[in-house]
Amino acid sequence: xxxxxxxxxxxxxxxxxxxxxxxxxxxxxxxxxxxxxxxxxxxxxxxxxxxxxxxxxxxxxxxxxxxxxxxxxxxxxxxxxxxxxxxxxxxxxxxxxxxxxxxxxxxxxxx
Numbered sequence: 599x600x601x602x603x604x605x606x607x608x609x610x611x612x613x614x615x616x617x618x619x620x621x622x623x624x625x626x627x628x629x630x631x632x633x634x635x636x637x638x639x640x641x642x643x644x645x646x647x648x649x650x651x652x653x654x655x656x657x658x659x660x661x662x663x664x665x666x667x668x669x670x671x672x673x674x675x676x677x678x679x680x681x682x683x684x685x686x687x688x689x690x691x692x693x694x695x696x697x698x699x700x701x702x703x704x705x706x707x708x709x
Contacts, residue, residue, distance in 0.1 A: 607679040608688035610695055611648035612673040613640040613655070615707070625707060630675040633703030639673065640665050641699065641708040643692035645685070648672055663709050 615638040619625050625638070632638070640662055644651040652672050655665040676699070680691055697709035 604664050605680045606687075607682055608643065608645050608685050609648050609651075610641065610643050610677050610683075610688055610691045611651060612676040612695070612699070613642070613652060613665050614638075614669040614670040614673050615640055615705075616670055619664055619707075620705065623663065625664065625705065628698065628707065629705040631700075631703070632705040636703040636705070636706035637673075638668075639676075639699060639707070640669070641692055641696040642704060643688045648674070648677070648681070659679055662707070662709055 617638065619638045620632075626632075627639075641666075642662070646654070649672065652665075653670070655661040656669055657667055664704065677695065680695070683691065692708060696706050700706040
């Protein structure tokens with residue numbers, strides 16, 4: 599029996615980080631043009647629902663260190679319009695979204 603193509607199920611997501619992340623030298627170095635009026639965020643990509651992926655970050659499961667320590671909540675208004683999508687598109691969109699947010703003045707961490 600032939601396999602059915604899988605529906606697009608990959609997502610990009612954006613996590614709001616607390617302002618204390620700015621005390622991390624690596625984060626500051628990655629964001630020299632950060633506008634202090636804009637929040638700091640983490641941009642990621644996943645094959646899971648973004649809510650579930652955020653919960654896993656916060657539980658320490660395959661967690662980014664900045665999300666684990668400084669994660670506040672998801673910012674769906676910054677990513678919902680793009681989801682879901684194929685894997686390759688999600689990989690590209692993760693990078694493009696991070697670049698766009700950084701250019702807009704956000705402090706961005708993208709692994």
